[in-house]
Amino acid sequence: MEFRPTLSILLHALLLCQFVSESRARDIAKTSPEETLNPQLNIFFTPKDLKIGKMMPLFFALKDPSTSPHLLPRKEANSIPFSSSNLTYLLKFFTFSKDSPQAKAMEDTFFHCEISAMNGESKFCATSLESMLDFVQEILGFNTKLDVYTTEFLKKSPVTLQNYTILQKPKEILVPKLVACHTLPYPYAVFYCHMQKGENKLFKISLLGENGDRIEAAAICHMDTKEWNHDHVAFRVLKVLPGSSPVCHFFPVDNLVWVPSLSM
Ligand SMILES: *[C@@H]1O[C@H](CO)[C@@H](O)[C@H](O)[C@H]1NC(C)=O
Numbered sequence: 276m277e278f279r280p281t282l283s284i285l286l287h288a289l290l291l292c293q294f295v296s297e298s299r300a301r302d303i304a305k306t307s308p309e310e311t312l313n314p315q316l317n318i319f320f321t322p323k324d325l326k327i328g329k330m331m332p333l334f335f336a337l338k339d340p341s342t343s344p345h346l347l348p349r350k351e352a353n354s355i356p357f358s359s360s361n362l363t364y365l366l367k368f369f370t371f372s373k374d375s376p377q378a379k380a381m382e383d384t385f386f387h388c389e390i391s392a393m394n395g396e397s398k399f400c401a402t403s404l405e406s407m408l409d410f411v412q413e414i415l416g417f418n419t420k421l422d423v424y425t426t427e428f429l430k431k432s433p434v435t436l437q438n439y440t441i442l443q444k445p446k447e448i449l450v451p452k453l454v455a456c457h458t459l460p461y462p463y464a465v466f467y468c469h470m471q472k473g474e475n476k477l478f479k480i481s482l483l484g485e486n487g488d489r490i491e492a493a494a495i496c497h498m499d500t501k502e503w504n505h506d507h508v509a510f511r512v513l514k515v516l517p518g519s520s521p522v523c524h525f526f527p528v529d530n531l532v533w534v535p536s537l538s539m
């Protein structure tokens with residue numbers, strides 16, 4: 276099983292830490308001036324940026340199916356413990372040494388999965404598609420048809436960071452609720468799925484990169500950031516004060532956004 280944790284761990288941690296109030300998460304969120312320059316932070320924007328012709332530098336990690344962790348069927352996933360209390364056993368099981376980057380990544384994944392949900396947040400770590408769908412239906416309704424939004428590469432060069440221009444008027448997908456599922460680094464596919472109360476706006480945005488890349492990107496705007504951790508890196512990147520501005524971000528290509536189907 277191929278499992279190479281990369282810098283995207285950092286990005287996921289940054290995206291998640293707004294929901295995490297413990298000091299460890301604050302440490303993750305705290306950036307020194309050098310870290311602020313991390314190219315992977317080029318995902319944040321504000322609603323003011325949502326206009327045709329707007330250009331911004333954005334980071335989109337390449338998707339390599341040959342190295343992406345596989346989704347396990349529920350039966351198989353359930354046969355492997357998924358808990359920090361089993362870390363020693365799991366490191367043996369996956370044959371990683373306890374000081375390896377893989378061990379660190381697994382530990383971080385358990386941290387995000389085991390920390391309690393913030394006020395107004397429902398969260399769940401899914402280790403299979405079936406368990407993801409169970410959680411999504413629990414939140415969005417058992418009799419609700421679902422749609423899923425993702426970021427899609429229509430044409431992608433190997434350049435991860437480049438200037439992109441918004442090609443068309445961003446399309447707002449009007450949904451009462453949504454569940455966002457972010458991949459977490461683990462030897463098999465694990466998704467951190469969560470629903471946040473409060474006003475969130477979902478957008479589909481057509482982007483043209485300066486290298487000819489074409490991306491149909493999914494993005495979310497969190498309209499109320501008053502309750503956010505003041506150290507959240509988004510405020511530094513956008514140079515806005517907590518609560519003074521909505522914070523929007525693009526979704527990486529392997530994330531899933533579940534919404535009630537509009538075609539009902
Ligand atoms: C996983 O941890 C739990 C709780 O500590 C323990 O009861 C269980 O036996 C462990 N499973 C394995 C496979 O080590």
Ligand SMILES: *[C@@H]1O[C@H](CO)[C@@H](O)[C@H](O)[C@H]1NC(C)=O
Binds near residue numbers: 332436437438
């Ligand atoms: C994007 O364009 C601006 C203005 O032309 C330029 O200064 C900047 O270096 C470009 N950024 C990237 C990542 O190419």
